[in-house]
Amino acid sequence: MAKKRLPKRRSACPLNASVEMLGDRWSLLIIRDMMLLGSRTFKEFLGSYEGIATNILADRLRKLKVYGIIRTEQDPFDGRKLIYQLTPKGIDLAPVLTEMVLWAGRHEKTENRPLIRLMQEDKQKFLEQIRQRWAQPNPTMESKRTTTI
Template sequence: MGGASEPRSECPINAAVEAFGDRWSLIVLRDIVFGDRRYFRELQTNSIEGIASNILADRLKRLVASGLLTREDARPGQRARYSLTEPAIQLVPVFVQLGSWGIRHRPTSSALNAPAVLLEQGGPALWREFMDELRREHLGSELLARSPSVRERLNAAYLAAADSS
Protein backbone atom coordinates (compact mmCIF):
# COMPACT_ATOMS: atom_id res chain seq x y z
CA MET A 1 0.00 0.00 0.00
CA GLY A 2 1.01 3.60 -0.50
CA GLY A 3 2.13 5.95 2.22
CA ALA A 4 5.30 4.46 3.68
CA SER A 5 6.79 2.88 0.53
CA GLU A 6 7.63 4.25 -2.88
CA PRO A 7 4.91 3.71 -5.50
CA ARG A 8 5.60 1.28 -8.32
CA SER A 9 4.84 4.00 -10.85
CA GLU A 10 3.50 7.53 -11.12
CA CYS A 11 0.26 6.32 -12.75
CA PRO A 12 -2.76 7.73 -10.89
CA ILE A 13 -4.65 4.41 -11.07
CA ASN A 14 -1.65 2.60 -9.61
CA ALA A 15 -1.37 5.24 -6.87
CA ALA A 16 -5.03 4.69 -5.93
CA VAL A 17 -4.73 0.89 -6.02
CA GLU A 18 -1.65 1.02 -3.81
CA ALA A 19 -3.52 3.17 -1.26
CA PHE A 20 -6.77 1.21 -0.97
CA GLY A 21 -7.01 -1.35 -3.74
CA ASP A 22 -6.77 -4.73 -2.11
CA ARG A 23 -9.98 -6.61 -1.36
CA TRP A 24 -9.86 -6.41 2.43
CA SER A 25 -8.93 -2.74 2.59
CA LEU A 26 -11.97 -1.85 0.47
CA ILE A 27 -14.21 -4.07 2.63
CA VAL A 28 -12.91 -2.46 5.85
CA LEU A 29 -13.47 1.02 4.40
CA ARG A 30 -16.94 -0.02 3.19
CA ASP A 31 -17.88 -1.21 6.68
CA ILE A 32 -16.70 2.04 8.26
CA VAL A 33 -18.35 4.25 5.61
CA PHE A 34 -21.68 2.45 5.26
CA GLY A 35 -21.88 0.35 8.43
CA ASP A 36 -20.66 3.04 10.85
CA ARG A 37 -18.34 0.50 12.45
CA ARG A 38 -15.53 2.33 14.21
CA TYR A 39 -13.97 -0.30 16.48
CA PHE A 40 -11.96 -3.45 15.78
CA ARG A 41 -14.50 -5.84 17.35
CA GLU A 42 -17.42 -4.23 15.47
CA LEU A 43 -15.55 -4.59 12.21
CA GLN A 44 -14.65 -8.21 12.88
CA THR A 45 -17.88 -9.57 14.35
CA ASN A 46 -20.14 -7.78 11.85
CA SER A 47 -18.10 -8.69 8.77
CA ILE A 48 -20.39 -10.53 6.36
CA GLU A 49 -17.27 -11.71 4.52
CA GLY A 50 -15.74 -13.14 7.72
CA ILE A 51 -12.47 -11.21 7.93
CA ALA A 52 -9.84 -12.88 10.13
CA SER A 53 -8.51 -10.84 13.06
CA ASN A 54 -4.92 -10.82 11.78
CA ILE A 55 -6.04 -9.58 8.33
CA LEU A 56 -8.24 -6.89 9.91
CA ALA A 57 -5.42 -5.70 12.19
CA ASP A 58 -3.05 -5.52 9.22
CA ARG A 59 -5.51 -3.63 7.01
CA LEU A 60 -6.37 -1.12 9.74
CA LYS A 61 -2.64 -0.41 10.20
CA ARG A 62 -2.17 -0.03 6.45
CA LEU A 63 -5.17 2.28 6.09
CA VAL A 64 -3.87 4.47 8.91
CA ALA A 65 -0.38 4.49 7.35
CA SER A 66 -1.80 5.45 3.95
CA GLY A 67 -3.76 8.37 5.44
CA LEU A 68 -7.26 6.97 4.86
CA LEU A 69 -8.03 6.36 8.55
CA THR A 70 -6.98 7.86 11.83
CA ARG A 71 -6.72 5.83 15.00
CA GLU A 72 -7.71 7.45 18.25
CA ASP A 73 -5.25 6.04 20.74
CA ALA A 74 -7.00 4.26 23.54
CA ARG A 75 -5.97 4.34 27.15
CA PRO A 76 -5.68 1.00 28.96
CA GLY A 77 -9.09 -0.65 29.15
CA GLN A 78 -10.49 1.41 26.27
CA ARG A 79 -11.02 0.46 22.66
CA ALA A 80 -9.23 2.30 19.86
CA ARG A 81 -11.64 4.14 17.58
CA TYR A 82 -11.03 4.58 13.85
CA SER A 83 -12.17 7.58 11.85
CA LEU A 84 -12.24 8.34 8.16
CA THR A 85 -10.01 11.07 6.80
CA GLU A 86 -11.10 13.49 4.09
CA PRO A 87 -9.42 11.40 1.35
CA ALA A 88 -11.37 8.33 2.53
CA ILE A 89 -14.65 10.28 2.59
CA GLN A 90 -13.98 11.31 -1.00
CA LEU A 91 -14.09 7.60 -1.93
CA VAL A 92 -17.91 7.57 -1.58
CA PRO A 93 -18.46 8.10 -5.35
CA VAL A 94 -15.96 5.30 -6.05
CA PHE A 95 -17.91 2.95 -3.76
CA VAL A 96 -21.17 3.95 -5.48
CA GLN A 97 -19.69 3.18 -8.88
CA LEU A 98 -18.24 -0.14 -7.67
CA GLY A 99 -21.63 -1.09 -6.23
CA SER A 100 -23.42 -0.14 -9.45
CA TRP A 101 -21.00 -2.23 -11.47
CA GLY A 102 -21.39 -5.15 -9.05
CA ILE A 103 -25.20 -5.09 -9.33
CA ARG A 104 -24.99 -5.19 -13.11
CA HIS A 105 -22.25 -7.74 -13.57
CA ARG A 106 -22.03 -10.04 -10.52
CA PRO A 107 -24.46 -12.16 -8.48
CA THR A 108 -25.64 -10.08 -5.51
CA SER A 109 -28.37 -10.00 -2.85
CA SER A 110 -31.44 -7.80 -3.28
CA ALA A 111 -31.23 -6.68 0.36
CA LEU A 112 -27.57 -5.73 -0.02
CA ASN A 113 -28.33 -4.08 -3.39
CA ALA A 114 -30.94 -1.71 -1.96
CA PRO A 115 -28.56 0.89 -0.48
CA ALA A 116 -26.40 0.79 -3.62
CA VAL A 117 -29.48 1.36 -5.80
CA LEU A 118 -30.60 4.25 -3.60
CA LEU A 119 -27.17 5.88 -3.86
CA GLU A 120 -27.01 5.32 -7.61
CA GLN A 121 -30.47 6.82 -8.12
CA GLY A 122 -29.72 9.73 -5.77
CA GLY A 123 -26.72 10.69 -7.87
CA PRO A 124 -23.98 13.14 -6.97
CA ALA A 125 -26.28 15.34 -4.85
CA LEU A 126 -27.02 12.43 -2.49
CA TRP A 127 -23.35 11.40 -2.48
CA ARG A 128 -22.33 14.92 -1.42
CA GLU A 129 -24.97 14.92 1.31
CA PHE A 130 -23.69 11.57 2.60
CA MET A 131 -20.09 12.79 2.45
CA ASP A 132 -21.11 15.85 4.51
CA GLU A 133 -22.65 13.51 7.10
CA LEU A 134 -19.44 11.50 7.22
CA ARG A 135 -17.46 14.73 7.70
CA ARG A 136 -19.66 15.59 10.70
CA GLU A 137 -19.30 12.10 12.18
CA HIS A 138 -15.59 11.53 11.51
CA LEU A 139 -14.03 14.98 11.22
CA GLY A 140 -16.29 16.97 13.55
CA SER A 141 -17.49 19.24 10.75
CA GLU A 142 -20.19 21.70 11.78
CA LEU A 143 -22.28 21.31 8.60
CA LEU A 144 -26.03 21.34 9.18
CA ALA A 145 -27.60 17.93 9.69
CA ARG A 146 -30.55 16.88 7.54
CA SER A 147 -33.32 14.58 8.64
CA PRO A 148 -33.58 11.75 7.84
CA SER A 149 -29.88 11.25 7.28
CA VAL A 150 -28.56 9.44 4.23
CA ARG A 151 -27.37 6.63 6.53
CA GLU A 152 -30.93 6.29 7.89
CA ARG A 153 -32.29 6.18 4.33
CA LEU A 154 -29.70 3.54 3.30
CA ASN A 155 -30.57 1.41 6.35
CA ALA A 156 -34.30 1.76 5.62
CA ALA A 157 -33.75 0.66 2.01
CA TYR A 158 -31.78 -2.37 3.21
CA LEU A 159 -34.41 -3.34 5.79
CA ALA A 160 -37.28 -2.92 3.31
CA ALA A 161 -35.50 -5.12 0.77
CA ALA A 162 -34.61 -7.70 3.43
CA ASP A 163 -38.24 -7.85 4.64
CA SER A 164 -39.55 -8.38 1.11
CA SER A 165 -37.08 -11.21 0.41
Template sequence: MKRAENKSHCPVNFALETFGDAWSLLIVRDIVFWGKHTYGEFLDSGEGIATNVLAARLAHLEGKGILSKGPHESDRRKEVYALTEKGLALIPILLEMSGWSATYDPETTAPKQFVDAVYADRAAMFIRIQDLVRRGGSLFGGERSMVKP
Protein backbone atom coordinates in the same frame (compact mmCIF):
# COMPACT_ATOMS: atom_id res chain seq x y z
CA MET B 1 10.35 -9.80 0.33
CA LYS B 2 8.18 -6.71 0.46
CA ARG B 3 7.49 -5.14 -2.90
CA ALA B 4 8.35 -1.51 -3.49
CA GLU B 5 5.50 0.93 -3.02
CA ASN B 6 4.42 3.18 -5.87
CA LYS B 7 6.10 1.18 -8.60
CA SER B 8 5.01 3.89 -10.99
CA HIS B 9 3.22 7.21 -10.83
CA CYS B 10 0.28 5.93 -12.85
CA PRO B 11 -2.94 7.07 -11.09
CA VAL B 12 -4.44 3.58 -11.22
CA ASN B 13 -1.28 2.10 -9.68
CA PHE B 14 -1.32 4.75 -6.93
CA ALA B 15 -4.92 3.83 -6.06
CA LEU B 16 -4.15 0.11 -6.06
CA GLU B 17 -1.08 0.62 -3.86
CA THR B 18 -3.22 2.62 -1.42
CA PHE B 19 -6.44 0.57 -1.19
CA GLY B 20 -6.34 -2.15 -3.83
CA ASP B 21 -5.87 -5.19 -1.60
CA ALA B 22 -8.68 -7.59 -0.73
CA TRP B 23 -9.54 -5.98 2.63
CA SER B 24 -9.03 -2.21 2.63
CA LEU B 25 -12.21 -1.22 0.83
CA LEU B 26 -14.19 -3.71 2.94
CA ILE B 27 -13.04 -1.85 6.05
CA VAL B 28 -14.05 1.46 4.44
CA ARG B 29 -17.36 -0.17 3.42
CA ASP B 30 -18.00 -1.24 7.02
CA ILE B 31 -17.60 2.35 8.19
CA VAL B 32 -19.72 3.88 5.40
CA PHE B 33 -22.45 1.26 5.07
CA TRP B 34 -22.71 -0.20 8.57
CA GLY B 35 -21.28 2.41 10.96
CA LYS B 36 -18.55 0.14 12.30
CA HIS B 37 -15.64 1.90 13.99
CA THR B 38 -13.80 -0.50 16.31
CA TYR B 39 -11.43 -3.41 15.76
CA GLY B 40 -13.99 -5.84 17.19
CA GLU B 41 -16.74 -4.55 14.92
CA PHE B 42 -14.52 -4.94 11.84
CA LEU B 43 -13.52 -8.42 13.00
CA ASP B 44 -17.20 -9.44 13.15
CA SER B 45 -17.79 -8.66 9.47
CA GLY B 46 -19.07 -11.55 7.39
CA GLU B 47 -15.97 -12.01 5.25
CA GLY B 48 -13.93 -13.47 8.12
CA ILE B 49 -10.77 -11.37 8.11
CA ALA B 50 -7.90 -12.80 10.18
CA THR B 51 -6.83 -10.76 13.21
CA ASN B 52 -3.29 -10.19 11.93
CA VAL B 53 -4.57 -9.10 8.52
CA LEU B 54 -7.08 -6.71 10.09
CA ALA B 55 -4.41 -5.15 12.30
CA ALA B 56 -2.10 -4.74 9.29
CA ARG B 57 -4.83 -3.23 7.09
CA LEU B 58 -5.93 -0.76 9.78
CA ALA B 59 -2.31 0.33 10.30
CA HIS B 60 -1.81 0.62 6.52
CA LEU B 61 -4.95 2.72 6.04
CA GLU B 62 -4.01 4.94 8.96
CA GLY B 63 -0.49 5.32 7.58
CA LYS B 64 -1.85 6.26 4.15
CA GLY B 65 -4.11 8.91 5.69
CA ILE B 66 -7.37 7.10 4.88
CA LEU B 67 -8.28 6.43 8.53
CA SER B 68 -7.69 8.26 11.77
CA LYS B 69 -7.59 6.52 15.12
CA GLY B 70 -8.72 7.93 18.45
CA PRO B 71 -9.87 6.84 21.90
CA HIS B 72 -13.31 5.33 22.42
CA GLU B 73 -15.64 7.67 24.34
CA SER B 74 -16.76 5.18 26.97
CA ASP B 75 -14.21 2.33 26.87
CA ARG B 76 -10.56 3.34 27.18
CA ARG B 77 -9.48 -0.16 26.11
CA LYS B 78 -10.88 0.43 22.61
CA GLU B 79 -9.83 2.67 19.78
CA VAL B 80 -12.21 4.19 17.27
CA TYR B 81 -11.40 4.42 13.56
CA ALA B 82 -12.93 7.08 11.34
CA LEU B 83 -12.48 8.15 7.75
CA THR B 84 -10.34 11.20 7.12
CA GLU B 85 -11.22 13.60 4.31
CA LYS B 86 -8.99 11.47 2.08
CA GLY B 87 -10.97 8.41 3.17
CA LEU B 88 -14.32 10.14 2.64
CA ALA B 89 -13.20 10.77 -0.95
CA LEU B 90 -13.40 6.98 -1.48
CA ILE B 91 -17.18 6.97 -0.99
CA PRO B 92 -17.95 7.65 -4.68
CA ILE B 93 -15.68 4.71 -5.60
CA LEU B 94 -17.54 2.41 -3.18
CA LEU B 95 -20.90 3.52 -4.54
CA GLU B 96 -19.81 3.03 -8.15
CA MET B 97 -18.51 -0.45 -7.28
CA SER B 98 -21.83 -1.21 -5.59
CA GLY B 99 -23.75 -0.07 -8.66
CA TRP B 100 -21.54 -2.11 -10.98
CA SER B 101 -22.00 -5.18 -8.77
CA ALA B 102 -25.76 -4.64 -8.59
CA THR B 103 -25.82 -4.70 -12.39
CA TYR B 104 -23.62 -7.75 -12.95
CA ASP B 105 -24.06 -9.94 -9.84
CA PRO B 106 -27.37 -11.79 -10.14
CA GLU B 107 -27.27 -12.59 -6.41
CA THR B 108 -26.44 -9.08 -5.19
CA THR B 109 -27.65 -7.93 -1.80
CA ALA B 110 -27.63 -4.27 -2.88
CA PRO B 111 -31.10 -2.76 -2.42
CA LYS B 112 -32.33 -1.80 -5.91
CA GLN B 113 -34.15 1.25 -4.59
CA PHE B 114 -30.95 2.58 -3.04
CA VAL B 115 -28.84 1.88 -6.15
CA ASP B 116 -31.46 3.65 -8.29
CA ALA B 117 -31.40 6.66 -5.93
CA VAL B 118 -27.61 6.88 -6.16
CA TYR B 119 -27.68 6.74 -9.96
CA ALA B 120 -30.51 9.30 -10.20
CA ASP B 121 -28.17 12.07 -9.03
CA ARG B 122 -24.71 10.73 -8.34
CA ALA B 123 -22.98 14.00 -7.46
CA ALA B 124 -25.62 15.07 -4.94
CA MET B 125 -25.79 11.60 -3.37
CA PHE B 126 -21.99 11.38 -3.04
CA ILE B 127 -21.94 14.69 -1.15
CA ARG B 128 -24.92 13.72 1.00
CA ILE B 129 -23.35 10.41 2.03
CA GLN B 130 -19.95 11.99 2.67
CA ASP B 131 -21.61 14.55 4.96
CA LEU B 132 -23.54 11.81 6.75
CA VAL B 133 -20.41 9.73 7.42
CA ARG B 134 -18.42 12.83 8.40
CA ARG B 135 -21.02 13.40 11.15
CA GLY B 136 -20.75 9.79 12.36
CA GLY B 137 -23.67 8.32 10.46
CA SER B 138 -23.80 5.44 7.99
CA LEU B 139 -25.97 4.20 5.16
CA PHE B 140 -27.61 1.12 6.63
CA GLY B 141 -26.50 0.54 10.23
CA GLY B 142 -26.98 2.31 13.52
CA GLU B 143 -29.17 5.06 14.88
CA ARG B 144 -27.94 7.68 12.42
CA SER B 145 -28.38 5.60 9.27
CA MET B 146 -29.69 7.04 6.03
CA VAL B 147 -31.71 3.96 5.04
CA LYS B 148 -33.84 2.49 7.81
CA PRO B 149 -34.46 -1.30 7.82
Protein backbone atom coordinates in the same frame (compact mmCIF):
# COMPACT_ATOMS: atom_id res chain seq x y z
CA MET C 1 6.62 -0.40 17.34
CA ALA C 2 8.30 1.36 14.43
CA LYS C 3 6.09 3.40 12.14
CA LYS C 4 5.62 1.62 8.85
CA ARG C 5 7.45 3.24 5.98
CA LEU C 6 5.65 3.78 2.72
CA PRO C 7 7.27 1.49 0.14
CA LYS C 8 8.36 2.99 -3.16
CA ARG C 9 5.71 2.97 -5.87
CA ARG C 10 6.04 0.77 -8.93
CA SER C 11 5.01 3.73 -11.06
CA ALA C 12 3.74 7.28 -10.72
CA CYS C 13 0.47 6.51 -12.53
CA PRO C 14 -2.49 7.66 -10.46
CA LEU C 15 -4.37 4.42 -11.03
CA ASN C 16 -1.35 2.50 -9.83
CA ALA C 17 -1.29 4.65 -6.70
CA SER C 18 -4.91 3.76 -5.97
CA VAL C 19 -4.31 0.10 -6.68
CA GLU C 20 -1.30 -0.05 -4.39
CA MET C 21 -3.30 1.42 -1.53
CA LEU C 22 -6.64 -0.29 -2.11
CA GLY C 23 -5.97 -3.24 -4.40
CA ASP C 24 -6.49 -6.19 -2.11
CA ARG C 25 -9.40 -8.26 -0.88
CA TRP C 26 -10.11 -6.36 2.33
CA SER C 27 -9.27 -2.65 2.38
CA LEU C 28 -12.33 -1.48 0.46
CA LEU C 29 -14.61 -3.71 2.51
CA ILE C 30 -13.33 -2.08 5.69
CA ILE C 31 -14.01 1.32 4.18
CA ARG C 32 -17.47 0.13 3.11
CA ASP C 33 -18.22 -0.88 6.70
CA MET C 34 -17.17 2.52 7.98
CA MET C 35 -19.02 4.42 5.30
CA LEU C 36 -22.29 2.51 5.12
CA LEU C 37 -22.62 0.78 8.46
CA GLY C 38 -20.73 3.25 10.58
CA SER C 39 -18.38 0.59 11.95
CA ARG C 40 -15.84 2.21 14.16
CA THR C 41 -14.13 -0.40 16.33
CA PHE C 42 -11.96 -3.44 15.72
CA LYS C 43 -14.71 -5.68 16.94
CA GLU C 44 -17.31 -4.15 14.63
CA PHE C 45 -15.07 -4.75 11.61
CA LEU C 46 -14.60 -8.35 12.70
CA GLY C 47 -18.34 -8.82 12.76
CA SER C 48 -18.72 -8.13 9.06
CA TYR C 49 -20.10 -11.00 7.04
CA GLU C 50 -17.02 -11.79 4.97
CA GLY C 51 -15.06 -12.78 8.08
CA ILE C 52 -11.66 -11.11 8.08
CA ALA C 53 -8.97 -12.62 10.31
CA THR C 54 -7.74 -10.54 13.24
CA ASN C 55 -4.14 -10.33 12.07
CA ILE C 56 -5.14 -9.21 8.58
CA LEU C 57 -7.57 -6.66 9.98
CA ALA C 58 -4.88 -5.21 12.25
CA ASP C 59 -2.52 -5.02 9.29
CA ARG C 60 -5.02 -3.33 6.97
CA LEU C 61 -6.05 -0.79 9.61
CA ARG C 62 -2.37 0.03 10.16
CA LYS C 63 -1.82 0.53 6.44
CA LEU C 64 -4.97 2.58 5.91
CA LYS C 65 -3.81 4.82 8.72
CA VAL C 66 -0.34 5.20 7.20
CA TYR C 67 -2.00 6.16 3.91
CA GLY C 68 -4.05 8.80 5.69
CA ILE C 69 -7.36 7.19 4.80
CA ILE C 70 -8.38 6.57 8.39
CA ARG C 71 -7.33 7.92 11.76
CA THR C 72 -7.78 6.71 15.33
CA GLU C 73 -8.64 8.16 18.68
CA GLN C 74 -9.19 6.71 22.13
CA ASP C 75 -12.73 6.09 23.23
CA PRO C 76 -13.17 8.60 26.10
CA PHE C 77 -15.57 6.24 27.92
CA ASP C 78 -13.72 2.96 27.48
CA GLY C 79 -9.95 2.84 27.70
CA ARG C 80 -9.75 -0.45 25.83
CA LYS C 81 -11.45 0.84 22.74
CA LEU C 82 -9.95 2.64 19.80
CA ILE C 83 -12.28 4.57 17.53
CA TYR C 84 -11.46 4.36 13.86
CA GLN C 85 -12.66 7.18 11.65
CA LEU C 86 -12.44 8.13 8.01
CA THR C 87 -10.32 11.15 7.18
CA PRO C 88 -11.42 13.55 4.42
CA LYS C 89 -9.25 11.46 2.07
CA GLY C 90 -11.15 8.38 3.16
CA ILE C 91 -14.56 10.02 2.81
CA ASP C 92 -13.49 11.06 -0.65
CA LEU C 93 -13.44 7.39 -1.65
CA ALA C 94 -17.24 7.40 -1.72
CA PRO C 95 -17.41 7.86 -5.51
CA VAL C 96 -15.03 4.94 -6.06
CA LEU C 97 -17.13 2.70 -3.81
CA THR C 98 -20.27 3.87 -5.55
CA GLU C 99 -19.03 3.07 -9.04
CA MET C 100 -17.82 -0.34 -7.94
CA VAL C 101 -21.19 -1.13 -6.39
CA LEU C 102 -23.04 0.09 -9.46
CA TRP C 103 -20.81 -1.89 -11.80
CA ALA C 104 -21.33 -5.12 -9.87
CA GLY C 105 -25.02 -4.33 -9.61
CA ARG C 106 -25.25 -4.05 -13.38
CA HIS C 107 -23.24 -7.14 -14.24
CA GLU C 108 -23.40 -9.60 -11.38
CA LYS C 109 -26.03 -11.34 -9.35
CA THR C 110 -25.79 -9.57 -6.03
CA GLU C 111 -27.98 -8.77 -3.12
CA ASN C 112 -28.85 -5.43 -1.60
CA ARG C 113 -30.74 -4.06 -4.56
CA PRO C 114 -32.07 -1.20 -2.35
CA LEU C 115 -28.58 0.26 -1.96
CA ILE C 116 -27.93 -0.10 -5.66
CA ARG C 117 -31.24 1.51 -6.53
CA LEU C 118 -30.54 4.38 -4.16
CA MET C 119 -27.16 4.91 -5.76
CA GLN C 120 -28.56 4.72 -9.27
CA GLU C 121 -31.48 6.99 -8.72
CA ASP C 122 -29.53 9.80 -7.23
CA LYS C 123 -25.83 9.31 -7.07
CA GLN C 124 -25.20 12.93 -6.11
CA LYS C 125 -27.68 12.80 -3.27
CA PHE C 126 -26.21 9.57 -2.00
CA LEU C 127 -22.69 10.99 -2.01
CA GLU C 128 -23.95 14.08 -0.26
CA GLN C 129 -25.49 11.93 2.48
CA ILE C 130 -22.19 10.19 3.10
CA ARG C 131 -20.30 13.47 3.23
CA GLN C 132 -22.84 15.05 5.59
CA ARG C 133 -22.81 12.07 7.86
CA TRP C 134 -19.04 12.28 8.15
CA ALA C 135 -18.78 16.04 8.30
CA GLN C 136 -18.89 16.06 12.10
CA PRO C 137 -15.77 14.88 13.93
CA ASN C 138 -17.77 12.02 15.50
CA PRO C 139 -20.28 10.91 12.94
CA THR C 140 -23.55 9.71 14.33
CA MET C 141 -24.98 6.79 12.47
CA GLU C 142 -28.48 7.05 13.81
CA SER C 143 -29.96 7.31 10.36
CA LYS C 144 -27.54 4.84 8.95
CA ARG C 145 -29.78 1.93 8.20
CA THR C 146 -31.68 3.45 5.35
CA THR C 147 -30.28 0.38 3.69
CA THR C 148 -28.14 -2.54 4.64
CA ILE C 149 -25.08 -3.75 2.89
